[in-house]
Amino acid sequence: MLKENCPDGVDYKVIRTADKRIEYCTACESCAVKKGSCVIKDDMPEIIREIILCDRLLFLTPVYFSGAPASLKALIDRTQVLYNAPELTKNLPAKKAYLLGVGGSREYADQFTGLTSSLKYLLRSINAKMTEKLFFPDTDALKGDFSESQKDALRDFISKIFEE
Numbered sequence: 199m200l201k202e203n204c205p206d207g208v209d210y211k212v213i214r215t216a217d218k219r220i221e222y223c224t225a226c227e228s229c230a231v232k233k234g235s236c237v238i239k240d241d242m243p244e245i246i247r248e249i250i251l252c253d254r255l256l257f258l259t260p261v262y263f264s265g266a267p268a269s270l271k272a273l274i275d276r277t278q279v280l281y282n283a284p285e286l287t288k289n290l291p292a293k294k295a296y297l298l299g300v301g302g303s304r305e306y307a308d309q310f311t312g313l314t315s316s317l318k319y320l321l322r323s324i325n326a327k328m329t330e331k332l333f334f335p336d337t338d339a340l341k342g343d344f345s346e347s348q349k350d351a352l353r354d355f356i357s358k359i360f361e362e
């Protein structure tokens with residue numbers, strides 16, 4: 199659906215966290231000493247580069263235990279390298295971020311609160327703001343497809359991403 203609704207000339211890149219090598223942050227604090235540099239050698243430098251250079255960010259994720267799944271949480275935690283180097287990120291141009299969260303369980307209070315909150319603090323480090331959020335609970339009952347009303351909501355959501 200993203201592809202279908204992507205206007206000509208707009209370039210987008212999909213990063214599937216589960217397919218990337220993203221080790222978890224061990225709080226070694228070396229990035230607090232050597233600013234902007236992490237000792238772990240994996241796919242994160244390339245991912246951070248993409249996150250910083252893009253002008254819109256879309257997070258598309260299920261919730262696990264009402265938070266981000268492990269691979270996305272590892273990515274969020276590893277942006278500690280940015281959090282610890284505000285002098286390197288303070289002049290980044292403002293950018294918009296979007297979140298589509300799905301939860302397999304029926305709707306319950308705070309189903310998406312942990313996810314939203316973790317992402318909010320990652321976005322702060324890169325001068326981005328969560329501009330639009332869309333949540334679909336009860337997706338396990340759908341058995342792999344969205345309802346027509348969800349598809350309409352999704353189209354509307356995607357068109358907002360490509361608005362000026």
Ligand SMILES: Cc1cc2nc3c(=O)[nH]c(=O)nc-3n(C[C@H](O)[C@H](O)[C@H](O)COP(=O)(O)O)c2cc1C
Nearest residue numbers: 260261262263264265300301302303304309337338
């Ligand atoms: C480990 C695990 C934890 C989950 N925790 C939640 C949860 O807290 N709330 C919820 O609504 N769904 C939860 N689910 C259901 C997933 O959100 C749902 O199945 C999701 O749509 C799976 O997406 P996927 O097929 O891309 O993995 C959980 C699923 C797994 C595997």
